[in-house]
Every structure is written in C-alpha cells, then in structure tokens.
Amino acid sequence: MVSRVWTDAARRKRLHSTPEKDQRKPFEVDRDRIQYSSALHRLAGVTQIVRVGEADVFHTRQQHTYKVAQVGRRLAQNCIDADPKLAKKLGVDVEVVEAACLAHDLGHPPFGHAGENKLNELLEGREDPDGFEGNAQTFRILTTLGVRYPDCLGLDLTRATLAACLKYPWTRDPTKPERSIKWGAYKVDQADFDFARRFQDHAFQTTEAALMDWADDIAYSVHDLEDFHRVGAIPWNHILNEGSQEIIRKTHEVWFGAPSDAQAHLNAAFERLASVLNSAFSVLLNTSYEGSREQRVALRSLTSFLIGRFLTAAKLTEEGNGLHIPLDTLAEVKLLKQIAKQYIISNPSLIAQQLGQKKVISELFGILWDNSEKGPPRFLPVRLRYIWDVCEGKRARFSADCIASLTEHEVVALHARLCGLSGGSVLDPIVR
Template sequence: MRMDRFSGAGVRDQRRPFETDHDRILYSSYFQRLAGVTQIVRAGEEDIFHTRQQHTHKVAQIGRRLSQHLLRKCEERNIQCPQLDPEVVAAASLAHDLGHPPFGHKGEYTLNDLVQQAGEEGYEGNAQTFRIITKLAVRWNETDGLDLTRAVACGVLKYPWLRDAHNPNKSKKWSAYASEKDEFEWARKGQKEDVPSPEAALMDWADDIAYSVHDLEDFHRCNLIPWTKILNDQDEQLQIVHRTAKKWHGGPENAIEVLQEALAQLIEQLDLYQEILQQRYDGSRSVRVGLRQMTSALVGNFIQQTKLKWPMSIDVPPETERKVLLLKTMARDYIISNPSLAAQQKGQERILRELFQMIMNDTCWGDVGNRKVPNYLPPRLEYLIDLSESLARFVADCLSSLTEREISRLHSRLVGYEAGSVLDPIVR
C-alpha cells in the first residue's frame, strides 16, 4: 500500500518507486524555483546566505542520515522497521518547501491575509506544497501533479489535518486545502488521526535542525550574532529564554525554567568553540574550519539524540528539542530585528498586495473553459486557471509559482517603475 500511486501514471524502470519519487521532485520546475526564494534573507542578497533550495537540500541530507541512524539502531536490536525508509524521508524533505511563496514567511502571511479577505480558507505553505505535488506540478498528460507514492505523499504532511477555523491548533498550520481533501485522505489512509507518519516526523525534525544550525551559521558569517553577550551576559540569556517561551506553541507551564536549563546546556556545548564565536568572522581558513566543526558537531549530536520508539514513533529527548528551539530563536530574532530587513519586507508586502489585486481585477473568471488570464502573465502559468477552484486561489497559485526576481520584475513593469524591453520576457 505504501508504494501505491494515486493515479499510477508513468512506467516502471530500474528505480525503486521511492527513488522515482525523489527524482520527480528534484527535477520539477517547482523545486528549481526554490533557488530564487528566500530562506530568511532575500534570495540573491549575498552568496553566503542560504536560499530556500540550499536549505531544502540540507534538510534532505539530514533527514536521510537521521533515518539511516535509526535503522542501524534497529538492526543492532534485531528489530524490523518496514515503515521507515530513508528514501521516503529524503523525498519528503525535498518536497517540504515547494509551496513556500516568494519573500519567505512574510510572503506567506501576506498571501494568507489576501486569500482570506477574498473569502477563501487562506494560504499555507505546507498546504500549497501538497497542492503542488498532487495537482499543480507538471509531469504527465493523463494526470495532474507528480503522482507520488502514498508513503512520500504522507511524508510531506507534517500537520496532518485540514484547516479548522474553530480549532486554534488547526487554524494557523495545516497541510492540505479542502480542494485536495480526496488526495489527503488517500495519503493518510491507515495513519493515526492527527499524528504525522514517522517519516513525516523525521522530515519535520530534520527541517528544525537545518534551520537552527545552518541559518545561525549564515548570520555568524555576517557578524550579526552577539555571541559575547549570548555566552556571558545573563540578562541577554534571559531575554532569549523569554522570546523562545513566547513563541513555543503548546509549551509547558514551566517553560521558562526548562528553557533556562536547556540554554545552560547549550552554552556549555558552545563554550568549546568560544574562541571562534567571539572573534569577528573574516573568512580565514582557521575560522572556517572551527565553524564547520561546530555546526557538524551540533547536527551530529541532534541526530544521535534521536531515537525510535516501538511501534514506530520518533523520540527526541525534550532537552534536545529545547536546544533547537533556542537556536531557532537566535537565528530568527537577531536578523529579523534588523531595520534593513524590516524595510525590505515592507516593500515585499506591497509588491504582493498590489500584484494580487491587479491579477484579480484583470482575470476573466467564469466556468472552466471560459476563463482568460491577463495577457501580461507568461504562458507557463495559463494552465493554472482551470485547476483553480476560485479566482483568489488562481492568483495565489500564480504568485507562489514565481521566484522573487520574477515577481519583482513583473511588479516593476506593471506599475511603471521599469520599462524593460519588449524583446525581454518578464517571466519565462
């Protein structure tokens, strides 16, 4: 059942079905687009920052190593684990951010607001990912989407429920729109309600590890992380703890206390690299070696701490999860507080809002077959109009299919900031 496909399109070759899924995702245009999409800092800002695609490759690598580590542990104990396959975790990891729109989470929040204002259930990057792999991605004439196996489609669903506006745990994060309910139910067949599959849980944990370690490394290279204060200033440490507790969804009543303990343990680990962290990053060989050793040690430690509980659930020690939460806070807050980034995001929000309204106004909407896209949109987006259940969903599908460079150039021409050339397509 895990190797079933929703439509069964394509022909078998020398690859295992899960390997085929991995390759279909890797070669899709939606995956290629991620090279031009923000991780935290705008894509194209500087080479030292991760793009969303680079981040995704690292999530897939960590996810594969996590699952291989757990399988080796099972072998040592003579336990069979048929429901855990490293190829499924790697494929789900490659797919997990396909629905991430231009301009990072700012873009996601803006599109969600715009789609909800138009009367739809909103925009969610995870739900858009599932929509892409099951409907929007182009691979076959006879079926929509990538037609992945059930195991990989399920492995993408880290929030395995549809949106429920009346449930605070299901109203902000969910993994499928109502329009993909049938595909969602097919992918989730045989799974516990509201519980991600083990492979989805590993993908999610790999994403957290990559975010917490590699993004922090980016900002260290820019000398934006105040390590001296983090390692030595108790007031700064307390602020980190309080900021983490505030954003800890479902955190315990004693969140401050347990986070303080976790931060003390984390600082003890980081103290081993104090010489590297407390000097200005200059790109010299010795500094780069030290930074590589630190990030490798952190990732390796988080992988080794992960265990498998029988029957088939992922067990991450609470103190390890808390360390990752704290690192994510550092990676997020020290850069997001930067006024230059805030100015960028204000402009990016304006681009999305103005483009959304233009396309809404200029699209001829009617029954399927009687719709017409604006003549300034590229031919490669035209097919989306007959796959969309509403005008607002069509516009969101269009905008989230573009890179940040494409969407900025399109906006610049439509508002007259940039004339461009009639011989140069805005979006190819």
Template sequence: MRNGRFSNAAGQDQRKDFARDRDRILYCSAFRRLAGVTQVASASEGVLFHNRMIHSLKVGQIARRLVEQALEQNKALDIDPEVAEAAGLAHDLGHPPFGHIGEETLSELLKELGDPEGYEGNPQSFRILVRLAIRFDDTPGLDLTRATLAAVMKYPWLHKKDDPKKGRKWAAYHSDEPMFKFAREGHEADRPTLEAQIMDWADDIAYSVHDLEDFHRAGMIHWSQIQEKLELEAIISGARAKWPDAPTDAVKRLEDAAQRLFAILPSQMREPFVGNADQRRKLRWWTSTLIGRYVQQTSVEEKRVTKPPEFEDEVRFLKQITWRYVIENTALAGQQFGQRKILSELFHDLHEIARSPKLRNAFPHRSRHLLSEEGIQYPRAVADALASMTEAEVVALHMRLRGIDGGTVLNPIVR
C-alpha cells in the first residue's frame, strides 16, 4: 500500500496520511537547518540569494502544481500533490554545509577512512528521513509512508562502485537497505516513481530560474553580454558538455533555446539591475512566465513524466549561465578552498574526539547519541554530525576546537 508506514508510530488525526508526511518534514529540525546552508552562494551572503530552505520550499510548490495540473488532465493518475510537495521539501535534507564542495569533501574523507560509499546528498536525505531524524520514542526517523519515501528517490538504486551510473548518484546507503526495500516494494527496478520524476523536474525548474534571478539582481549576469556571439558560443559549448548522451543536433537545439529565451527577455533585464519598481516587476514577470509554461506543458502518463524537449533545452541553457558566471567565478573558488579546509579539519578533530571516551564531551551534544549506536562506524557518525549543522555552526565549532576563538562556556555553538 502506498500509504503504508513501517512502524505506524503515531495515531490518526484529521489529516490524510500523505499530509502528515508533508507536515513531519516541514517541522523537523533537519529542514529548519537548510536556512543556514548554501544553495549556490553561501547562506551567509544574506537575503539577496536563495538558501537551501527557500529552494526546497519552491521545489515543493512547483512539484505540487505539476501534480495538480496533471490531475486536471487525468484524475485517474495514481499521484498525490502532498507526496510530491513532501518530496520537494525533503529532497535536499542531506545537503551538507558549503554545498557541493562540502559533499565532495565529506565523501573523500570517508573513503580515506575505509568507507567505500563515501558521502552523497541523496542517500543522506533518505538516511535522515528513516534513521537520523528524531520524532518518536521507539521508531527512528519520521516514519513516513512508502509513497513519500519512494518519491524522494531520484536515483532509486543502491550504490555500486564499478557502475558509472550507480556509483555516482544513488538513493540509500547499504546500511539503510531494509528501509530502501520497504519504500521500493512493488515498484519497477531502477525506475523513479511518478512523484519522484515530478520532483526531479521541479528541482530543475527551480534551480534554473530562481538561482538565475538571484545573480541577475546581484549584477553578476549581464544579458547583453550573453547575447554576444563568442560568449553565447561558450555558454552553449558548456551546456553541451554537461548534457549526458548529447544528441548530434545538441548545439542547434541549444542555440534555438537561447533565441526563444532572448525573445521574451524584457528590455529592463538587459540593463544593469538597480532594483527600481519597473525592473523588479519585469523580472518577476519573466520568472513567472518561464515557470508557468514549464509547468503547464508537462504531461504525466501512467509511468512517465514527459516534458517538451525544447523546454528541457531551455533549462539546460539557463543552468549553464549560472555555472559560467557564478559557480566558475574566481571569488567563489577562493571561498570554496577555505570551506573545504574548515570542513576537513573539523572532520578530523571530531573523529579524534569520537574515538576517545575522555574527549567525547566535546562532541556536539545533538549528535553524541550516534557514537553509541550499534554497528555504526565513527567516520560515518562524524559525517552524520557535520551534515546536521548549519554553515555558521561548522565555522564556530572549527574555531573553538582549533583554538582560534575560544568563545564562552555560555555559548554551546551546536544545540
């Protein structure tokens, strides 16, 4: 049954099963932490940029609208807007401090200490939902329904080191395999559920449009420059390089996508953004128009979510703009160098503390119970602890343990 739970840890109330899933995710501390975690720019940059929580809220909202739109066309579809929204809210719970550089760093450190799976955000999200989140006395995790757990899985398989696809992205660590099997019972192997496909497309839409909006506001993206021949060729070349199994006509399709986007680009967005009312109004119109047409032209069949290829091409082009002007930016690279160093040093410090009973009072109190869990390895416990922190907490704890800033005993840093 889609609404089956592993434990049924809580009684019934006025809500339907899938609504309860959504609410449990929304109210868990792992979701609240995302307000202090990088989306693309650091969460410390302030309200100008999306943090990981705002991104997740928008992914959930878009996923819900995609389901509602699909049900308008075919009420017989076995999909639920609450499940899709819950998956959108939960899909990045395992996103560690400092974004993808944090993910890479934790993975490298775990592998150095003998863990072959390393760290990956998708299985960490699942791990939080089924094991790490604290909600019930005798049941680990949030005790969500099968449908919601399956909807979080963009890559519904376990890690396989020598498989190019299954060794890069996967749904659950092997230690969480029993819950993986519970969630995937009755589903075709390696095929994401409809709600998982919807959430994945919602994630692409949100990332490609809302992040681009941020960096336009910040003055990092100049549309008049993008339209210049050499710059446009460079963006298209980058987008093609990131396109898995790119078709032979990939460059032409991306060129056409760029021209369609330029055709609806308001003149106010070709000017430096100063934040006047007309610019903000046109920017909001542009983002709303893009999201609206991507949602409205998506179709859902019994086993597959179908998007018009031209809109997928536009999303690829938009995402590459963010890569070129932001992710490959020299200033961001320098910031990430420091973040990698902080996370690496803190990991080693916490690993030393975890192995010494005399030092364990220095381990974050929030995660100290992990050290006594049956079968858990200390490196994995340290990774779980770090993945539960905001970026500000990581920086503060690093400074405390390295003696850079002793702070005060009245400030526990990590609660």
C-alpha cells in the first residue's frame, strides 16, 4: 500500500486562503465555486461528440458533466456506505468527488478532441513544450485562469479538490509513453501542481480522483450510446453478430496497459452484454427507434441497469489508487466506449466537419499570435484581456488560453469577423 498520510487540515488547505466564511463546509464551497463558474457555463456551448446545436438529442459537454457529477456522487456514497472505515482512511469525501466531476472537462476546448489536438500541434509548433491537453487546461482554469477573487488567480480550491481533479497526476514527460500522451498539468503551473500533490508520495491518482475517473467512464460509455441509439446510428444487430469480433479486436488494440488475459475478459464481457441486450431489452434491437413509450421505457431501463451495474462493481481497496474495478467490468465499459468510437467518432461526415473546425482554430490562433507581440490585441474582447497578464508575455500560451476560453459559437463568430467572412455589427459584441 502506498502512503496516504495527509490530515484533514492538509486536505482543507487553500493555497491563497481567501478570508470568506459562510455556513458551508470547505469542500461544499469548492463544489459550489465550480458549479457557478463561467468555465462550467461555457460547456453548454462545447461539443461532447456531435457539434453543439446540430440536434437537441445529443449531449453537450455540460450535460455530460452534470451526469458524471451525479454518477460520481452516487459512486462515492456507495463506496463510503460499503466500507466507511477504509473510506475515511483513504480520504473519500462525497463533495470532493462531485466537485472533481463537475470540473473534469472545464479545459475541454471548442470542437472536442479535434480542437484539443490542433491546439497541441500549434503550441508545439511555437516551441511550447507544455503543448495543450484538456486535463491540464482544466487544472490551469482552476488554479490560474478562473476568476473569483480580486487578490488571487483561479478559484482558490482546497488541496483535496485540486488533487481529485488530477486524472493524470503528472506533467508532460516525452520520455515516458503514458506521460507523453496524457498529462494533468502544465509545467508553467508547477507550483499549483506541487501544492495539490504535496502529500502524495506516489504516481497514483488520489482515491477521489479515481472515483471521478470511473464516473466519467461510466457516463461516457452509457449516455453517448443512448444518444446515438435514438438517431438510429448504432447497428446493434450487426454488432452483436458478424461485427462482434471486430469490436473486440479494436477494443483490445487500444487498451493501454492491458493485462495478459485481456482477450479472454473482452470475449466474456461481450457475451454478457449481448445476453443482456438480447433478453431484457430486445425491443430496442428489433425495431427502429421511433420514440414510442415502450422504447423510451426500455432505453431508460437499460441505461439505469448499466450504470448501476458499473457503479456497484467498484470497491475501495488499500492497493494502488484505492479503487478496485473488476477486470470483467472494466472490459464491458471499454467495449461500449469502442462501439461509440467505431460507429460515431469515425463517421466520415464527422471527420470532414472536424477538418473545417481545425482550420478555424488554426487561423484564429495565428491571428492572435501575430497581433499580441506587445500586448493583448485591440480587437480582443474585453473579457479575455486579463489572460495576457496571466501568461506574462508567452504569446503561444496566451493564444491557446483565449481560444480555449470560448464556446464554439464564439470561436466561429470571432474567426469570421477577423477573417472578413462576416462583418457583423459593431453594436454586437461576440464575447460578453
């Protein structure tokens, strides 16, 4: 077991110790600060998988976030109820887990992973070794870019909540594969990272971070498939028959750090999922979805069944990050995530759309870079100008921070005006 000796006082500590006091407990304050932040509000205008505004049936990033928070809270409660002594020893607090769930996607840039990849490419091209990563941007928002108090940057959250938000508790390290693909903080934010991880003498997530991470996986694997089932985009009969081996094979290929017997677990997991779908929920497989009451009841029952199945399988442990997910359950979730990826994220129409989105981000980044040599550009919306001072003249980071602070509508509108594609109105500010 790794050492987890950090006292309640250390967990509640804030780096800036803002003097505000009210009736709430420290972790409740954290949760509420994130709930009411402009960064969370922005996620209503950010892609989950399908572009915001394309159809009301699809989740936005904000709707996904609220469902992750709900799952995370129930997950933490279930673990605490099952083993209250171990939960206390590991430092599991329901409010911290929910706060981390609400925060987990704040750094998600416009246009989803397409935007994330393009911003990373642009920053690397300007020789910024930190690059861009959505999780690291989340931490940057919480500690630096968030606006709450006049005398400090960020939201001034407790150490426990900041640590719980670190899904990947390390900075970028090109020499280690797992730390060159995903990272939880930029080196420019090292002081805040060190504060959050001061009492962690290991490279594991805190248990509260592990609970947030699993809640995200549960929500992603269930709710996105629900959306695409509604629009008829999931060919279940094909998947459960001739398409089964392809799904299993591709899931195995992308399983990072897969155990030696992963193939067997995936085969068994697929059989279990197929059995559940074919028996209890055949009404969803054998007819096209039209939104009948019977179909809606069946779909809600399926999502409730799967969430409950994945949630109750998780148990606290004294090993590793403090959370044990059975391999059989992990395999089921990975299969469901692969189905969404294979039939939706790889859709040619979506890929074509993403190429245009990357072009918008690239051109807007270039305009911000070219016009910020001596300070924030005069055309920059007032709401974003403080970012120049925060970035201390680092133009590439400034350009990325500005773009990542916008909704997709704002990015498109600002790009169109600056590129002469739409004059707009001088009386109509793009960013308020």
